[in-house]
Amino acid sequence: MIKVEHLTKRYGSHPAVEDVSFTCEPGTVTGFLGPNGAGKSTTMRMICGLTPPTSGAATVCGVPYRRLGNPGRRIGVLLDASAQHGGRTGREVLALSALTMGVDSAEATRALDRVGLNATAARRRVKRYSLGMRQRLGLAHALLGDPAVLVLDEPANGLDPEGIFWMRGLLREFADRGGTVLLSSHLLREVEAVADHLVVIGGGRVVAQGARDELLASAGTLVRALDPAALGAALHRAGLTGTPTTDGGVVVRAGAEAIGRAAAESGVALLELRPAGSGGLEQIFLELTAGESVREAVR
Ligand SMILES: Nc1ncnc2c1ncn2[C@@H]1O[C@H](COP(=O)(O)OP(=O)(O)OP(=O)(O)O)[C@@H](O)[C@H]1O
Numbered sequence: 333m334i335k336v337e338h339l340t341k342r343y344g345s346h347p348a349v350e351d352v353s354f355t356c357e358p359g360t361v362t363g364f365l366g367p368n369g370a371g372k373s374t375t376m377r378m379i380c381g382l383t384p385p386t387s388g389a390a391t392v393c394g395v396p397y398r399r400l401g402n403p404g405r406r407i408g409v410l411l412d413a414s415a416q417h418g419g420r421t422g423r424e425v426l427a428l429s430a431l432t433m434g435v436d437s438a439e440a441t442r443a444l445d446r447v448g449l450n451a452t453a454a455r456r457r458v459k460r461y462s463l464g465m466r467q468r469l470g471l472a473h474a475l476l477g478d479p480a481v482l483v484l485d486e487p488a489n490g491l492d493p494e495g496i497f498w499m500r501g502l503l504r505e506f507a508d509r510g511g512t513v514l515l516s517s518h519l520l521r522e523v524e525a526v527a528d529h530l531v532v533i534g535g536g537r538v539v540a541q542g543a544r545d546e547l548l549a550s551a552g553t554l555v556r557a558l559d560p561a562a563l564g565a566a567l568h569r570a571g572l573t574g575t576p577t578t579d580g581g582v583v584v585r586a587g588a589e590a591i592g593r594a595a596a597e598s599g600v601a602l603l604e605l606r607p608a609g610s611g612g613l614e615q616i617f618l619e620l621t622a623g624e625s626v627r628e629a630v631r
Pocket residue numbers: 343346347348349366367368369370371372373374375518
């Protein structure tokens with residue numbers, strides 16, 4: 333379990349993270365979402381004892397990270413896939429860590445297999461790795477000590493679609509076996525498919541959090557009409573407000589019945605009327621983090 337309580341980090345007068353609280357339960361994947369500069373990495377660094385908080389606290393398995401004996405056996409961390417020594421081979425990186433953690437060196441081979449790095453890749457120097465291979469090595473490193481908790485900062489960076497699909501499966505399986513996963517992303521669609529819980533951060537503050545399915549259910553209704561301008565006018569007349577989607581629909585914070593009635597009263601022909609689901613969540617994400625680099629967030 334990870335518990336984050338009122339974490340705050342200020343650099344001079346700049347609040348990088350402001351009063352952030354959330355809990356990651358065993359058996360779940362928590363998606364930590366926010367645009368660039370929102371405070372995700374700073375929060376994760378505070379969880380892992382790398383950045384001292386200005387105030388507040390974080391615990392992993394009930395204790396602050398720095399008080400964990402042999403932390404790699406309790407929590408697997410991937411904060412920066414490029415941080416490995418470029419002159420070492422993938423196998424050397426893992427073998428050294430296995431030695432430090434007191435893990436059998438055979439586990440290094442198992443971890444490499446688990447992340448899809450074959451014997452040729454394992455013999456190659458890390459400086460010759462692609463970003464995707466570095467992410468896989470970072471993940472192998474995080475898994476090496478068979479921890480109960482994983483903290484991964486933007487682990488999908490550099491992975492191709494097949495790699496992202498593979499990683500989701502790995503994280504899901506880890507959580508289904510009772511593990512706790514916290515993973516960050518600036519792309520909603522990347523975490524939505526695997527996360528049970530979402531914590532959305534913008535400008536250093538948590539702007540929304542909860543079960544993914546509940547957030548999805550509260551995401552409004554998507555409506556699409558033959559004549560979008562007429563639909564806009566009909567919604568306006570009914571006192572309903574909507575946010576246009578990028579593909580010509582409108583997400584309205586109201587139920588299908590209210591929207592259907594408003595359209596019918598104005599004689600507007602509808603092409604689509606359904607729970608907005610992830611499209612609506614995307615709109616909420618955009619609204620909540622407005623002013624941040626939102627375009628990139630929903631790319
Ligand atoms: N060491 C530091 N000194 C000063 N400011 C910092 C430092 N580290 C982070 N910040 C600032 O804190 C804020 C949050 O940064 P952080 O890296 O945590 O965001 P992020 O959500 O991880 O973004 P990204 O997705 O771009 O990595 C930013 O405004 C950043 O400039």
